[in-house]
Amino acid sequence: MVVLSEMKKVGCTVMIIRSIFYVIKQALVNLWRNRTMTVASVTSVSATLLILGIIFLLIVNISNFSDYASDQFDVVQVFLNDDQSNADMKAIGDQILSIDEVSNITFESKEQALEKMKEEWDEYSTVLIGLEERNPLPNSYIVNIDNLVYSDSIVRKLNQIQGIEMVKYYRDVIDKIESITTFIRTLGLGIIVILLFVSTFVISNTIKLAVTARKTEIQIMKYVGATHWFIRWPFILEGTILGLIGAGISASLIYAGYSQTYDLLTQDFYVLIAAYIVPVSGVMSDLLQVFIPVGAGIGALGSLWGVRKYLNV
Amino acid sequence: MISFKKVFMRYPNGVTALNGLDLEIKEGEFVFVVGPSGAGKSTLIKLILKELEPTKGKIILDGENITKVHRRRVPRIRKKTGVVFQDFRLLPNKTAFENIAFALEITRTRSKDIKPLVKKIMDLVGLKDKEKSRPNELSGGEQQRVSIARAIVNDPPILICDEPTGNLDPETSWEIMKLLKNINKAGTTIIMVTHDKTIVNDMKQRVVAIENGRIVRDEKSGVYGYDN
Numbered sequence A: 001m002v003v004l005s006e007m008k009k010v011g012c013t014v015m016i017i018r019s020i021f022y023v024i025k026q027a028l029v030n031l032w033r034n035r036t037m038t039v040a041s042v043t044s045v046s047a048t049l050l051i052l053g054i055i056f057l058l059i060v061n062i063s064n065f066s067d068y069a070s071d072q073f074d075v076v077q078v079f080l081n082d083d084q085s086n087a088d089m090k091a092i093g094d095q096i097l098s099i100d101e102v103s104n105i106t107f108e109s110k111e112q113a114l115e116k117m118k119e120e121w122d123e124y125s126t127v128l129i130g131l132e133e134r135n136p137l138p139n140s141y142i143v144n145i146d147n148l149v150y151s152d153s154i155v156r157k158l159n160q161i162q163g164i165e166m167v168k169y170y171r172d173v174i175d176k177i178e179s180i181t182t183f184i185r186t187l188g189l190g191i192i193v194i195l196l197f198v199s200t201f202v203i204s205n206t207i208k209l210a211v212t213a214r215k216t217e218i219q220i221m222k223y224v225g226a227t228h229w230f231i232r233w234p235f236i237l238e239g240t241i242l243g244l245i246g247a248g249i250s251a252s253l254i255y256a257g258y259s260q261t262y263d264l265l266t267q268d269f270y271v272l273i274a275a276y277i278v279p280v281s282g283v284m285s286d287l288l289q290v291f292i293p294v295g296a297g298i299g300a301l302g303s304l305w306g307v308r309k310y311l312n313v
Numbered sequence B: 001m002i003s004f005k006k007v008f009m010r011y012p013n014g015v016t017a018l019n020g021l022d023l024e025i026k027e028g029e030f031v032f033v034v035g036p037s038g039a040g041k042s043t044l045i046k047l048i049l050k051e052l053e054p055t056k057g058k059i060i061l062d063g064e065n066i067t068k069v070h071r072r073r074v075p076r077i078r079k080k081t082g083v084v085f086q087d088f089r090l091l092p093n094k095t096a097f098e099n100i101a102f103a104l105e106i107t108r109t110r111s112k113d114i115k116p117l118v119k120k121i122m123d124l125v126g127l128k129d130k131e132k133s134r135p136n137e138l139s140g141g142e143q144q145r146v147s148i149a150r151a152i153v154n155d156p157p158i159l160i161c162d163e164p165t166g167n168l169d170p171e172t173s174w175e176i177m178k179l180l181k182n183i184n185k186a187g188t189t190i191i192m193v194t195h196d197k198t199i200v201n202d203m204k205q206r207v208v209a210i211e212n213g214r215i216v217r218d219e220k221s222g223v224y225g226y227d228n
Helices: A012-033 A035-073 A086-098 A110-128 A148-160 A171-213 A215-224 A228-266 A268-274 A280-311 B041-048 B071-078 B096-106 B111-124 B140-152 B170-185 B197-203
Strands: A076-080 A102-108 A140-145 A164-169 B002-010 B016-025 B030-034 B056-061 B081-085 B158-162 B189-193 B206-211 B214-219
Touching (some): A012 A035, A035 A171, A035 A228, A035 A280, A076 A086, A086 A102, A086 A140, A148 A164, A148 A171, A171 A215, A171 A228, A171 A280, A215 A280, A215 B096, A228 B071, B016 B056, B030 B041, B030 B197, B041 B056, B041 B158, B041 B189, B081 B140, B096 B111, B111 B140, B170 B197
Parallel strands (some): B030 B189, B030 B206, B081 B158, B158 B189
Antiparallel strands (some): A076 A140, A076 A164, A102 A140, B002 B016, B002 B056, B206 B214
16 A cells, blocks of 8 residues: 555644644634524524623613712712801811811802802702892812711711811712612623523534534544544634624624614703713723623633533544 | 453443453454454444443553553544444535545645545545545445545554445445455455355455454354354
């Protein structure tokens, strides 16, 4: 058998390069040959990532709203008794500043308070006309705090200072917003984790079907002396490609859907809600950063699971 | 070339397939393995192909102890053996040429070497004009030729044939046997499990009969020795 001994031994590097080409070619050819499976897998990945993406967007927006709301409410305002001299008020300011955790304070006179109110009331501000003479609003200090953890103890200390009429602080509101946000975020992450498991399982089953259809092929590969990894790689690459295509489709759908929704909400009367919505440009790159590794990951992992059973021939 | 020394094989379900089997096969031999169903013939083949590890005993293949080897070494051991099955096991979506080339691709042969090698081997097994035919367009005998070509294209020193004529009519069976004999003449050691009485009796090769996991008969130019 002179013919057969013609086979030459080749260098290791060349073999590796040849293997890489083989793997890529096999993966692409197989994706095409098993078109139905390919479509099924891509659909399942897209569906999963679509739901995942929607939850992701919800979380991003709720977090954004929560941050925004917290900023709005996260102010301690100290209203002063009305009958005090400037010096008294200055002394109170100094006392407030002497509390360790207070970073700085801003004085808001009753005139400034009225101006602010007029601005906020906008077209109804006419009802406030005439109040300049007998301004019922008090002078106040707006107190900024280093760390919100200390807010309760600061409020307690502020209440002990003479000449203060009232300390206004919306800690309860912030707490409520934060606990709701945390709840939604945890729930969302929980759903995402479950979805990831489900879709990996679906992919692994799809790949398993693809592998079952190619059982003979794998068997022959093994009998000819192919290594496990040599058999595995085309499948893993296949899974990864499926995952990435799925990620691409769902990302495009989300992009289209989200920008439509955003455009709709930023029109006229929804404008108040739209102020809290993160624009498309702000989320897409984050979304892709999640989708690409997740899509590729569930694809590859699903393939590994799917092919495992048939390797033990 | 192949040596089994007091090999025992007990399956997890308690069935003892090989019961202290001793067998010595020299390089270039043509050996028929015969025996009733369940005698241990398939187990013998699976042990050579490293699909199984024996419970006890020692197996030497081409000078290498393969009794217990790490999973990673198995592919290298398998390159020493070619396998032909009763049901051909060809890939239906590949042409005859591609089916044979597949074995070369897996062993990472240079792509420019693949074509001439496959052409020559197809010539050798008598499939010159069937390159582009898919398995369903080939007769049983032709399919088995493709399967044999695939098994020997990497030039393994040993060829294992598991009832290669089991699905073929007598005339085609003879053609396949002639081909196998030619391959054997060129130096490949052949171990063939068969139930084909006529073939064994007419070929006049070494016959090893297995019953209950032991060799009960080993004749240089033997006969089938069973009724069916």
